[in-house]
Amino acid sequence: MDTVRSHIMVCGGTGCVSSDSEKLITLFKEKLSSVDYDKEVNVIRTGCFGFCGQGPIVKIHPDNVFYVQVKLDDVDEIVEEHIIKGRIVKRLLYEEPFYKRKVQSTSKMDFYKKQYRIALRNCGIINPEEIEEYIAYDGYEALGKALLEMSAEEVTNILKDAGLRGRGGGGFPTGLKWEFTSKSPGNQKYIICNADEGDPGAFMDRSILEGDPHSVLEAMAIGGYATGANSGIVYIRAEYPLAIKRLNIAIEQAREFGFLGKDIFGSGFDFDISVKLGAGAFVCGEETALIHSVEGKRGEPTKKPPFPSESGYQGKPTTVNNVETFANVCPIILKGSQWFSSIGTETSKGTKVFALAGSVNNVGLVEVPMGTTLREIIYDIGGGIIGGKEFKAVQTGGPSGGVITVNDLDTPIDYESLKNIGSMMGSGGMIIMDETSCMVNIAKFYLDFSQDESCGKCTPCRIGVKRMYEILERITKGEGQLEDLEKLELLANMIKHSSLCGLGQTAPNPVLSTMKYFREEYLEHVENHYCRAGECKDLLKYSIDSNKCIGCTACAKVCPVSCITGKPKEIHKIDQTQCISCGACFDACKFDAVIKP
Amino acid sequence: MNIEVVNKMSVKSLEELKKLREESKKKVSLRKEGKGDYIELMVGMATCGIAAGARTTLSALMDEIQKKDIDNIKVVQVGCLGYCHSEPIVQVNEPGKEPIIYGNVDDKRAREIINKHIINHELIDDAIIIETYKKP
Numbered sequence: 001m002d003t004v005r006s007h008i009m010v011c012g013g014t015g016c017v018s019s020d021s022e023k024l025i026t027l028f029k030e031k032l033s034s035v036d037y038d039k040e041v042n043v044i045r046t047g048c049f050g051f052c053g054q055g056p057i058v059k060i061h062p063d064n065v066f067y068v069q070v071k072l073d074d075v076d077e078i079v080e081e082h083i084i085k086g087r088i089v090k091r092l093l094y095e096e097p098f099y100k101r102k103v104q105s106t107s108k109m110d111f112y113k114k115q116y117r118i119a120l121r122n123c124g125i126i127n128p129e130e131i132e133e134y135i136a137y138d139g140y141e142a143l144g145k146a147l148l149e150m151s152a153e154e155v156t157n158i159l160k161d162a163g164l165r166g167r168g169g170g171g172f173p174t175g176l177k178w179e180f181t182s183k184s185p186g187n188q189k190y191i192i193c194n195a196d197e198g199d200p201g202a203f204m205d206r207s208i209l210e211g212d213p214h215s216v217l218e219a220m221a222i223g224g225y226a227t228g229a230n231s232g233i234v235y236i237r238a239e240y241p242l243a244i245k246r247l248n249i250a251i252e253q254a255r256e257f258g259f260l261g262k263d264i265f266g267s268g269f270d271f272d273i274s275v276k277l278g279a280g281a282f283v284c285g286e287e288t289a290l291i292h293s294v295e296g297k298r299g300e301p302t303k304k305p306p307f308p309s310e311s312g313y314q315g316k317p318t319t320v321n322n323v324e325t326f327a328n329v330c331p332i333i334l335k336g337s338q339w340f341s342s343i344g345t346e347t348s349k350g351t352k353v354f355a356l357a358g359s360v361n362n363v364g365l366v367e368v369p370m371g372t373t374l375r376e377i378i379y380d381i382g383g384g385i386i387g388g389k390e391f392k393a394v395q396t397g398g399p400s401g402g403v404i405t406v407n408d409l410d411t412p413i414d415y416e417s418l419k420n421i422g423s424m425m426g427s428g429g430m431i432i433m434d435e436t437s438c439m440v441n442i443a444k445f446y447l448d449f450s451q452d453e454s455c456g457k458c459t460p461c462r463i464g465v466k467r468m469y470e471i472l473e474r475i476t477k478g479e480g481q482l483e484d485l486e487k488l489e490l491l492a493n494m495i496k497h498s499s500l501c502g503l504g505q506t507a508p509n510p511v512l513s514t515m516k517y518f519r520e521e522y523l524e525h526v527e528n529h530y531c532r533a534g535e536c537k538d539l540l541k542y543s544i545d546s547n548k549c550i551g552c553t554a555c556a557k558v559c560p561v562s563c564i565t566g567k568p569k570e571i572h573k574i575d576q577t578q579c580i581s582c583g584a585c586f587d588a589c590k591f592d593a594v595i596k597p
Numbered sequence: 598m599n600i601e602v603v604n605k606m607s608v609k610s611l612e613e614l615k616k617l618r619e620e621s622k623k624k625v626s627l628r629k630e631g632k633g634d635y636i637e638l639m640v641g642m643a644t645c646g647i648a649a650g651a652r653t654t655l656s657a658l659m660d661e662i663q664k665k666d667i668d669n670i671k672v673v674q675v676g677c678l679g680y681c682h683s684e685p686i687v688q689v690n691e692p693g694k695e696p697i698i699y700g701n702v703d704d705k706r707a708r709e710i711i712n713k714h715i716i717n718h719e720l721i722d723d724a725i726i727i728e729t730y731k732k733p
Contacts, residue, residue: 003659005672007627040659061627062671086642086674125628135614136621144611258607266609 006041006083007061011124013048013210014203014242016055020072024056027075032083041083047211049124051111053363054094059124064105067092097361097383111362114381116343118351119167119204119327120367123211128246131253134214140259142330146222147267150333152182155226159329161337163349168194168285168322169400169426170502171348171415174329177319180309181227184317189229191220192313192320194290195236195243198282199398200449202429204353204365205323209236209243212327213250217273219329221260224271227319232273235290237280247275282399282453286501287312287320289455300457301501322427324353344370348414352425358394358432359386371412374404378432389434393517397426399446399453400506402513403439422513424506438535439518440525443511444472450507461504464495468511475522477538478529485522489515540581540597546571548593555585555594626668634692635669636715641686643677649684650703657707658687665711683726689714700726 010016010025025043032038049057054068058078065088067078074092081087093102096110106112117123126133134140146155160175181189193216197205209216220232236244251273254260262270276294283289284299291313293299312318328350332340341349348370354377357363361383368377374394378384385391393403402423404411411417415425433442447469456462468491474480492508499505515522524530531539544555544564551569556562563579566572574585586594608614629635640646640655651674658672678686683700687710690696697720699710706724713719 003656003663004627005655005659009628040656062629063673084642085644085647085676086640087676126625132617132621133625135618136625138618140608140614141611141618144608144614148611256606258609261607265611265614 004040004042006063008041008043008078008083009046009059009061009124010043011047011049011055011057012045012128012242013052013055013123013207014240015048015052016057017242019056021056023072024058024070024075027072028079031075031079035079035084037079037083044127045129046126047123047128048120048207048365050115050120050207050365050367051094051362052365053361057124059106063088064107066094066104066106066109068094110383111364111366111381114372114376115367116351116369117367118331118343119208119215119324119353120211120365121331122215123207126212128211128213129249131214131250131257134212138330138334139214140218140257142333143218143221143259144265146225146333147265147269152226152228155222155333156182158337159226159332162332162340163337163344164325164328164332164340165348165415166322167324167328167352167427169397169424171425174321174325177309177321178223178226180307181229181317181319184310186317188231188314188316189227190313190316190318191223191227191229191232192290192294192318193220193232193234193236193326194285194287194320194322195234195240196278196280196285196290197237197240197323197427198280198285198453199400199427199429200446201357201431202355202398202427204355204428206240206243207365208323208327209240210246213243213247214254215330216323216326217247217250217254217260219326220273221264221271222329222333223319223321223326225269227317229317229319230270230272232271233294233313234273234275235278235284235294236275237284238277239280244275244277251275281455282449283455283501283503286503289501290320291318298455300455301503303500324428345412345414345417347416352413352428354428354430356382356430356432358430359389359434359437360384360432361386370414373410373412375409377413377430378409382432385432385434389436392433392435392437393439395423395431395433395442395446395510396429397424397506397509398429399449400424400502400509401426401429402509403433403442403517405517422509422516424509436533436535438476438531438533439514439521440472440476440531441533441535443514444469444476446510447472447507450503454503454507458498458500458504460495460498461500461507464491464499465504465507467491468495468508472511475525476531476536478525478536480526482526484526485515485519534597537581541576541579542574542581542583542585542597543576543595544572544574544585545593545595548591550591550593552590554588554590558584558588560584623668627671629671635671636692637690638670638672638710639675639678639688639690640672641676641678641680641684641688642674643681645677645681646684646686651685653704654685654687654702654707657704658711661708661711665716667711667715670715680726686726698726699724 028043058067058070103109156178164174165171284293286301289299289301308318351367353367408421451465451469454461471484549571556564563575685702687702688698
């Protein structure tokens with residue numbers, strides 16, 4: 001039989017590839033040909049399904065069955081049971097964390113039910129390396145429509161009316177940005193796609209480029225038409241090899257079909273795209289630094305104005321938009337501004353992709369309408385906190401953002417509401433923390449990142465952030481003083497107001513916000529040398545319960561620094577000044593006599 | 598930049614794009630989701646079904662669907678439907694209608710199902726094995 005009757009979709013996103021999904025594809029193909037089913041069942045490598053915590057993911061069409069955590073050993077069973085006999089392999093279905101029931105199709109999963117996918121519309125549905133599949137899902141129609149039926153001004157206006165705002169962090173209206181560039185004088189203009197995704201934990205841009213690269217290319221061409229640019233550049237970090245590979249394949253195919261190149265759609269409009277690899281510096285996500293990096297200079301920001309829309313790449317008018325922003329453009333052109341602006345809140349339209357991570361049951365990429373509450377994201381989509389622990393805080397906006405506490409769980413999320421509660425949208429990283437996370441330590445983690453990534457050009461950021469980091473390090477070691485807290489606040493506000501670019505201006509946010517909402521934890525660290533979450537290793541001191549110790553010497557034998565003393569059959573003692581809090585004695589004691597701090 | 602491009606199969610109008618899309622859609626039509634308006638054909642593919650020749654039935658159905666270029670139909674293989682005496686079994690689920698179960702569906706009858714039942718909306722009375730079946 002030559003008619004294909006089933007598609008086995010295997011996730012080819014970086015998350016699933018790292019847990020062997022490439023091998024799964026090979027094994028599926030081998031197995032299918034060994035049972036002579038290879039002509040009627042196709043194995044397709046697709047983009048990220050978003051449910052990365054459950055990877056590798058295998059979805060079977062047309063039965064619409066969603067298998068999770070598929071191991072190499074499971075291939076035989078899936079083929080023999082599902083493909084040959086039509087029997088679903090129940091043990092590989094996803095089990096909902098709360099109800100403990102198995103769910104077969106994505107439409108019935110809590111994780112997918114509340115999602116609304118615009119930017120991720122094709123991820124997990126098409127094969128990103130086949131342009132025909134993108135075309136089958138309305139690909140390149142928006143470009144054709146824009147070039148043949150709309151003026152450049154109409155394209156800009158439709159984006160302005162739709163209310164699309166930059167998804168990379170700042171939230172600047174995209175249509176306005178395009179208008180500025182189009183109005184800037186000059187024959188040579190550029191449009192740049194910012195794929196320098198740098199927030200720890202955020203990976204939506206990578207997933208879009210890996211799963212649906214054409215959606216970004218098409219939108220860049222539309223942006224080129226609207227702003228008067230004939231050249232597009234994708235600035236992507238070299239540590240995204242899979243995204244780069246698929247991007248290059250997509251560009252090649254788009255050229256073959258005439259969607260890039262000369263006289264696109266016979267409209268007389270020329271546009272082509274090149275790819276520029278970055279070395280993965282966080283600061284290069286800032287548009288002026290990014291432009292310098294594309295030019296081959298050091299990735300350092302410069303003062304604005306002049307804005308890139310006046311003088312950007314090579315001194316020419318340049319538009320810089322983020323990957324996710326571009327991914328929203330084509331649906332707006334096709335469905336209209338009213339459709340888009342009907343989704344979301346008063347000031348923030350459309351949807352936002354969040355990378356859900358940390359102590360939450362369902363880890364992955366979720367796209368929800370603006371105005372969804374954190375509670376819905378964490379408890380409905382995310383399936384709640386792992387192990388039924390207590391929710392403590394959620395960190396949004398990465399190193400530029402802040403923490404949100406239980407009091408704000410019901411705040412509808414948009415650009416403004418997050419800013420009002422001391423955090424920010426950022427690129428959409430969302431890290432959920434439970435009671436075992438120390439807030440001082442979290443602030444220290446982000447500051448460590450920022451001081452590492454500071455380009456060093458301006459003093460407040462280069463030296464100020466480092467000093468702040470040193471203070472936090474002292475506090476987590478139990479060497480903090482009360483006046484350190486004042487110093488932190490003073491420094492934070494100075495850095496915020498005097499740094500050159502967004503990196504420095506927002507770097508103190510994690511400290512300010514944790515100090516605002518969890519000041520008592522800072523005080524405990526300083527005054528009592530106590531870390532309630534038990535994360536600050538230097539503040540942990542083990543001791544021995546004299547009622548339970550029988551003097552077996554097990555603890556003394558395993559102690560790597562020999563700080564436990566005591567004769568056999570006598571009560572042992574830990575020298576707390578020597579203890580390195582490794583916990584080996586705790587594990588070794590069979591009588592529960594070692595007290596964990 | 599501005600690399601010279603050799604246009605092999607350049608798309609030069611929206612009509613050409615639409616034609617290309619219709620072609621491409623066939624490749625991905627299996628991936629339809631949700632409760633659409635499409636007809637579902639369930640082929641019993643348990644051991645009894647396979648032994649009775651359900652694979653031939655399945656091939657015949659797919660082949661005929663392709664020949665007649667029907668796109669609102671989905672062929673799904675399922676486990677044992679419980680009518681082992683009449684295998685191969687094909688159940689036809691049309692939206693808004695009671696499901697119909699046909700028994701002893703060989704190559705010829707499979708093609709008949711497509712041509713009579715699906716295209717002309719005529720039931721093949723002598724092949725229906727049960728009429729009292731109610732979809733739960």
